[in-house]
Amino acid sequence: EVQLVQSGAELKKPxxxxxxxxxxxxxxxxxxxxxxxxxxxxxxxxxxGIIYPSDSDTRYSPSFQGQITISADKSxxxxxxQWRSLKASDTAMYFCARLIITxxxxxxxxxxxxxTVSS
Amino acid sequence: xxxxxxxxxxxxxxxQSITISCTGTNSDVGGYNFVSWYQQHPGKAPKLIxxxxxxRPSGVSNRFSGSKSGNTASLTVSGLQAEDEADYYCSSYAxxxxxxxxxxxxxxxxx
Numbered sequence: 001e002v003q004l005v006q007s008g009a010e011l012k013k014p015x016x017x018x019x020x021x022x023x024x025x026x027x028x029x030x031x032x033x034x035x036x037x038x039x040x041x042x043x044x045x046x047x048x049g050i051i052y053p054s055d056s057d058t059r060y061s062p063s064f065q066g067q068i069t070i071s072a073d074k075s076x077x078x079x080x081x082q083w084r085s086l087k088a089s090d091t092a093m094y095f096c097a098r099l100i101i102t103x104x105x106x107x108x109x110x111x112x113x114x115x116t117v118s119s
Numbered sequence: 120x121x122x123x124x125x126x127x128x129x130x131x132x133x134x135q136s137i138t139i140s141c142t143g144t145n146s147d148v149g150g151y152n153f154v155s156w157y158q159q160h161p162g163k164a165p166k167l168i169x170x171x172x173x174x175r176p177s178g179v180s181n182r183f184s185g186s187k188s189g190n191t192a193s194l195t196v197s198g199l200q201a202e203d204e205a206d207y208y209c210s211s212y213a214x215x216x217x218x219x220x221x222x223x224x225x226x227x228x229x230x
Contacts, residue, residue, distance in 0.1 A: 062216055
């Protein structure tokens, strides 16, 4: 069974750094793109960036370029989403997902990680 | 890249059919047959229900169907059931640096 299991909810202060994770299992993790998606409270889905774990080829949405870092450790089938300095406006649910690059549909989703940034 | 345009809400009674539209441009929806639809219940992750405009993944009810005409894609839910009440999002390949674009989402209420 394909699963993407994300790390738990985080409560951080503005200016803090943060790295959340997404571990794949039940399939060959390396040759499948991982997509990160943001969902602001009560709002829609926004793609943030994608990574190909096999060679760490990474692409960012223009809306998030420079604001986040996406990485992966193929040896442990895990992808990461990282911030150097969080803002209150980063408060959101973050999903990782397996992206089929040929037609950009997502066939499996993680359960989501809620990030709350508050002083 | 602007989000695809979806109605904020639609509603229908059990047993009825509803259609949700998703309007883009010829740079995304109209340019490729790469439209997907996702269902999201409150507090849950989205779930793929349609890929490639009209392809239904294994395990998804045949009450869900997709189509496209020009720059507008559509999701039809027939024989509405209470469990269909959820948010629905479309997405499309958008090419280049934009890669993928999502719709703003539609809340389906089963009356």
